[in-house]
Amino acid sequence: xxxxxxxxxxxxxxxxxxxxSTVVPDVALEHRRQSERRVALAPExxxxxxxKMHFPVIEGALFSKEVARVKAVDGINLTIRxxxxxxxxxxxxxxxxxxxxxxxxLEHPTGGEILFDGKNLVDLDQKSMQALRQKIQVIxxxxxxxxxxxxxxxxxxxxxxxxxxTEPNKAARDARVAELLRLCGLDPKFADRYPHxxxxxxxxxxxxxxxxxVRPEFIICDEAISALDVSIQAQIINLLEDLREQFGLTYLxxxxxxxxxxxxxxxxxxxxxxxxxxxxxCDELYSNPLHPYTQALLAAVxxxxxxxxxxxxxxxxxxxxxSPMNPPKGCVxxxxxxxxxxxxxxxxxxFRELRPGHWVACSVI
Amino acid sequence: xxxxxxxxxxxxLTEERKRRSRLAAIGRFARRNPLGAAGAVVIIVMxxxxxxxxxxxxxxxxxxxxxxxxxxxxxxxxxxTDQYGRDVFSRIVYGSRTALLVGFASSFVGATFGLVLGVxxxxxxxxxxxxxxxxxxxxxxxxxxxxxxxVIAIFGTGAQNVIIAITIPFIxxxxxxxxxxxxxxxxxxxxxxxxxxxxxxxxxxxxxxIPNVMAPFLIMITAFVGQAILLxxxxxxxxxxxxxxxxxxxxxxxxxxxxxxESAPWIAIFPGIAISLAVFGFSLFGxxxxxxxxxxxxxx
Numbered sequence: 001x002x003x004x005x006x007x008x009x010x011x012x013x014x015x016x017x018x019x020x021s022t023v024v025p026d027v028a029l030e031h032r033r034q035s036e037r038r039v040a041l042a043p044e045x046x047x048x049x050x051x052k053m054h055f056p057v058i059e060g061a062l063f064s065k066e067v068a069r070v071k072a073v074d075g076i077n078l079t080i081r082x083x084x085x086x087x088x089x090x091x092x093x094x095x096x097x098x099x100x101x102x103x104x105x106l107e108h109p110t111g112g113e114i115l116f117d118g119k120n121l122v123d124l125d126q127k128s129m130q131a132l133r134q135k136i137q138v139i140x141x142x143x144x145x146x147x148x149x150x151x152x153x154x155x156x157x158x159x160x161x162x163x164x165x166t167e168p169n170k171a172a173r174d175a176r177v178a179e180l181l182r183l184c185g186l187d188p189k190f191a192d193r194y195p196h197x198x199x200x201x202x203x204x205x206x207x208x209x210x211x212x213x214v215r216p217e218f219i220i221c222d223e224a225i226s227a228l229d230v231s232i233q234a235q236i237i238n239l240l241e242d243l244r245e246q247f248g249l250t251y252l253x254x255x256x257x258x259x260x261x262x263x264x265x266x267x268x269x270x271x272x273x274x275x276x277x278x279x280x281x282c283d284e285l286y287s288n289p290l291h292p293y294t295q296a297l298l299a300a301v302x303x304x305x306x307x308x309x310x311x312x313x314x315x316x317x318x319x320x321x322x323s324p325m326n327p328p329k330g331c332v333x334x335x336x337x338x339x340x341x342x343x344x345x346x347x348x349x350x351f352r353e354l355r356p357g358h359w360v361a362c363s364v365i
Numbered sequence: 366x367x368x369x370x371x372x373x374x375x376x377x378l379t380e381e382r383k384r385r386s387r388l389a390a391i392g393r394f395a396r397r398n399p400l401g402a403a404g405a406v407v408i409i410v411m412x413x414x415x416x417x418x419x420x421x422x423x424x425x426x427x428x429x430x431x432x433x434x435x436x437x438x439x440x441x442x443x444x445x446t447d448q449y450g451r452d453v454f455s456r457i458v459y460g461s462r463t464a465l466l467v468g469f470a471s472s473f474v475g476a477t478f479g480l481v482l483g484v485x486x487x488x489x490x491x492x493x494x495x496x497x498x499x500x501x502x503x504x505x506x507x508x509x510x511x512x513x514x515x516v517i518a519i520f521g522t523g524a525q526n527v528i529i530a531i532t533i534p535f536i537x538x539x540x541x542x543x544x545x546x547x548x549x550x551x552x553x554x555x556x557x558x559x560x561x562x563x564x565x566x567x568x569x570x571x572x573x574x575i576p577n578v579m580a581p582f583l584i585m586i587t588a589f590v591g592q593a594i595l596l597x598x599x600x601x602x603x604x605x606x607x608x609x610x611x612x613x614x615x616x617x618x619x620x621x622x623x624x625x626x627e628s629a630p631w632i633a634i635f636p637g638i639a640i641s642l643a644v645f646g647f648s649l650f651g652x653x654x655x656x657x658x659x660x661x662x663x664x665x
Contacts, residue, residue: 104561133563146554150576159572160562210558 039084039266045117045218045250046080046103052111053098057325068325072098074274075112077351080218085244085251087265087282089258089297093321095274096254100220103252104138105129116218134164137211141223143203147195153206154191157181160214180209185239201232208239218250225260237264258301262286267357270294273332274324276351280358290360292337293317331363339364394657401653407646415461424452426459426612435629445631447617448624453631457639459612464643467524467597467607471531472589478532479539480582484574486540487547488566498544501537509534509592510599517605527606531593539585546578580658587654591647598640614640 053073056066073095080086088096101107103114105121114121116132124132137160140146147156157180158173160166167173178188184205195203204224211219221240225233237260243249255261261268261282268285270278270293278291289295296317303309319336322328328335334344341364349363395402414421423443430450438445444453486497504512516530550556551574559569594614600606601615609616617636626633 101557104557106557106560130563133561136561138558138561140554140558142554146558148555148559148573148577151572159559159564163562163564163568214562 035083035266039081042082042084044079045082045084046078046252047115048076048078048099048103048112049115050075050077050112051099051102051109051114053095053102053107054110071274071324071327073102073109074324074327076271076274076276078269078276078279080250080252082217082250083244083248084267085253085265087261087268088252088254088271089256089261089268090271091256091297091321093324094271095324096271097222099271100138100222100252100254103220104136105133134160134166134214135217136220137214137216137218138220138222139204139207139211139224142227143200143207144195144227146207147203147210149195151194152191153177153181153193153195153198156195156206157191157210157213160210164214166214176213177209180212181206183212183243184209185235200228201235204228204232204236205239208236208243212243212247215247216249218252220252220254222254223256224253226255226257233260240264258286258298270297273321273327275332275361276359277333277361278359279351280355284355284358288358290354290358290365291333291362292339293333331361394653398653398656400649401656404646404649404651404653407642408650411461411465411643411646414458415465418458418462422452422455422458424455426451426455427610435625435632437629438631444635445629447622447632448629453617453635456612456617457614457636460614460617460636460639461643463524463607463611463613464594464597464640467528467531468590468593468643468647471528471593471597472535472586474528475532475535476539476582476586476589479536479541479585480543480575480578481570482536483540483543484547484570484578487544487551488570488574490551494544498541501540504534504537505541507534509596513596513600514603514605517600522605522608524607524611527597527600530600531596535589535593539582539589542581542585543578546581547574550574550577584651584655584658587647588651591644591651594647595640595644614643 051073052071052075055070055072057068057070058064059067076095076099078086088099090096098107102109103116103121109122112122116136119128119132121129121132147153151159154174154177157177158167161173161176167176174191177191181188181190186202186205186209190198190202190206195206198206204227207224224240225236228236240251241264244251251264253261253265265282267279267281269276270285270291272293278285278289278294280288280290285294286298289298303312317336317338322332322335328345330343330345330347331337331340331349334340337344339362344363347363349361351359351361353359354365428451430446433442433446433450434448436442436446436450442452442454444457446452447456482497486494507515512534513530516533517526520526520529556569556573559573564573597606597613598615598618601613602619604619607613607616614636618633622633622636
């Protein structure tokens with residue numbers, strides 16, 4: 001299977017998954033099951049242990065004092081296996097992007113460790129980090145602001161190669177740019193264009209080509225398809241899947257669109273207010289969500305049939321997301337939880353493995 | 366063969382179309398912004414006069430003629446002569462060179478330093494930014510002319526020192542404006558992408574940030590040129606700028622011009638008009654450029 005022409009079934013299934021969120025065709029399902037079995041045996045690539053990212057809220061300029069802390073990420077544990085796509089879902093402001101930024105070391109975590117290939121990224125010195133940056137790449141949400149408007153596409157894609165010295169001479173870099181553009185479904189002639197001359201989907205392909213340019217092992221897709229329209233989303237999902245197969249990539253797929261995550265990911269972690277509340281294999285999570293928050297999230301996915309949609313019992317979570325500056329005591333979800341009992345306000349729920357591979361942070365279930 | 370010819374004509378056609386679209390763009394600019402276009406005309410005239418001063422000026426601007434002092438405007442001396450018998454028109458024509466040299470040099474150097482400092486300040490942020498901005502505040506607290514006078518007091522007079530004296534007060538003003546644009550750019554994903562890739566600070570500042578703050582930078586340069594010309598004239602008028610006998614507009618207003626204001630007003634009036642026109646032209650053009658490129662900067 002070449003990246004240019006994925007099998008019809010896969011392409012169709014991606015489109016179907018986006019449009020009809022509840023139905024996943026059998027071919028794709030079988031395809032993923034195989035890939036899941038393969039991944040379950042793979043070694044761990046990224047291990048996150050008790051990661052904390054608290055942003056200080058500072059008052060006063062020169063003689064400043066910390067008045068509060070925004071607990072964007074508050075003690076999460078995750079492992080990502082080689083070749084796996086781990087979905088990280090949750091509503092806005094739950095800390096999923098911050099988690100990605102910590103792995104990229106765009107933020108310096110307040111606590112915990114991030115092991116990549118056994119090396120702790122949190123306390124790595126600049127020089128060793130520089131070598132690792134080549135292996136960890138990122139694709140951003142907004143295809144319009146993630147490319148420098150003053151640089152040509154060719155320059156954008158070849159710059160990481162130049163800095164990391166993967167292709168020392170210019171001719172080799174140009175050849176690689178052409179190869180990458182073709183790989184991402186673009187005409188190599190685009191190398192001489194500027195980002196504003198391209199459409200959103202094309203720009204996102206450039207973003208992917210830039211991420212691939214230095215042959216990374218791990219790519220963080222930070223809402224990589226959220227800003228695209230539905231038909232383009234399907235194309236980009238297929239591209240990401242093809243690239244994963246071809247180069248043995250590992251993805252951390254940050255998203256809020258549950259149907260897309262269902263199609264692409266092997267396992268899914270659900271985040272709420274800086275904590276992971278549920279982690280399970282993709283099929284398990286969708287067919288048997290255990291945490292009340294996950295249940296509410298899945299119930300909120302609209303059904304494309306208007307009659308069914310009207311007849312469906314809506315279970316809307318009450319209230320608003322509390323401020324991460326002052327999260328609720330005990331279980332962070334308890335003020336909004338339909339199952340909450342007295343002890344939820346006091347005891348921080350343990351992250352337990354209720355079924356094999358299905359982890360939940362809830363003391364009631 | 367026919368294919369090649371066909372291609373050639375097509376290339377020519379696109380060239381022609383490009384030229385025409387550029388002309389059309391200028392036409393649109395003039396229609397939308399007639400004052401800006403007027404400013405542009407003043408600037409062009411000034412540049413042409415300065416470049417061709419040797420051919421335009423009828424007399425040597427520094428040659429005294431004591432038999433022809435205080436002559437009113439006539440066919441021989443279009444704008445009259447001054448207290449040393451020098452031709453006022455020739456001195457204004459050559460004075461445009463001084464004005465443009467000082468204006469462009471100081472605004473370009475000042476704005477460039479401001480650009481680098483402003484972008485670096487925004488990029489590094491935190492304590493560095495804070496301390497740097499307070500230093501700029503100190504400089505900004507002085508009016509332009511006072512700061513320029515202080516610099517002259519340190520370095521002494523002369524064209525070169527005048528340029529330095531005018532450059533220094535421009536740096537904090539440009540740095541402030543550029544910093545505000547750079548702060549917005551720093552948060553954009555393509556800067557994150559550069560940082561995530563481990564690009565060096567200098568690469569991010571020079572290749573990713575500075576090219577994206579060029580709009581406010583160019584606007585600042587044009588706006589500064591007018592101010593610099595005015596400042597140079599003020600310094601020369603105070604006797605602290607360009608020294609006699611170099612033709613400079615501010616200098617022409619000094620000395621004799623005051624003494625003979627009633628008996629020979631042309632000595633003062635014409636250089637005064639030249640200064641006003643030049644400043645007016647650059648200000649109008651700068652405003653028009655700003656409206657065209659970045660309407661958000663209107664409050665400056």
